[in-house]
Amino acid sequence: MPTKERHIAMMGYRSVGKSSLCIQFVEGQFVDSYDPTIENTFTKIERVKSQDYIVKLIDTAGQDEYSIFPVQYSMDYHGYVLVYSITSQKSFEVVKIIYEKLLDVMGKKYVPVVLVGNKIDLHQERTVSTEEGKKLAESWRAAFLETSAKQNESVGDIFHQLLILIENENGNPQEKSGCLVS
Numbered sequence: 595m596p597t598k599e600r601h602i603a604m605m606g607y608r609s610v611g612k613s614s615l616c617i618q619f620v621e622g623q624f625v626d627s628y629d630p631t632i633e634n635t636f637t638k639i640e641r642v643k644s645q646d647y648i649v650k651l652i653d654t655a656g657q658d659e660y661s662i663f664p665v666q667y668s669m670d671y672h673g674y675v676l677v678y679s680i681t682s683q684k685s686f687e688v689v690k691i692i693y694e695k696l697l698d699v700m701g702k703k704y705v706p707v708v709l710v711g712n713k714i715d716l717h718q719e720r721t722v723s724t725e726e727g728k729k730l731a732e733s734w735r736a737a738f739l740e741t742s743a744k745q746n747e748s749v750g751d752i753f754h755q756l757l758i759l760i761e762n763e764n765g766n767p768q769e770k771s772g773c774l775v776s
């Protein structure tokens with residue numbers, strides 16, 4: 595099968611771990627320092643269910659509830675990773691606002707999305723429950739994962755699940771449609 599190219603945008607509030615998830619996925623390492631992103635791109639070859647993909651990731655600058663949705667991320671993207679930190683209720687609220695804006699800008703009712711609750715290694719500081727995350731993802735018909743970029747927990751699954759959702763949207767169902775919850 596010929597290799598397919600898929601463009602994925604990482605979005606969410608500041609400091610939730612978007613860059614760390616990209617770096618962990620692409621380079622297999624965790625950098626314990628904080629350098630706010632303006633915009634960064636990463637490329638990785640991934641194989642899912644015998645299909646090779648060139649995954650182009652765009653790591654966006656953190657957004658907040660007042661940000662205007664950056665229109666450039668609504669065009670030529672196949673899917674989105676919306677990230678919050680399980681230690682920040684604010685980041686959970688912001689991800690809901692980003693999702694609404696995304697649908698609005700794209701003029702669509704459905705967009706392939708994986709909702710990610712990151713930083714699960716900081717479980718003692720958790721303020722967003724797994725149940726809240728799951729419910730939100732179900733309401734979006736999105737996949738849901740809790741991850742740790744630091745401990746490399748479920749990071750690869752984000753991109754595998756998103757590639758499957760994108761494939762399903764393109765009329766090539768490889769898995770049962772509907773909500774993918776792990």
Ligand SMILES: Nc1nc2c(ncn2[C@@H]2O[C@H](COP(=O)(O)OP(=O)(O)OP(=O)(O)O)[C@@H](O)[C@H]2O)c(=O)[nH]1
Pocket residue numbers: 606607608609610611612613614615625626627628629630631632654655656657712713714715716741742743744745
């Ligand atoms: N404990 C823990 N810290 C994390 C994790 N992921 C990221 N961090 C830390 O959180 C801080 C912010 O991480 P970034 O990856 O820069 O976050 P970002 O969402 O890209 O931030 P912006 O560029 O401002 O949007 C850094 O100090 C990271 O080391 C994680 O899974 N666990």
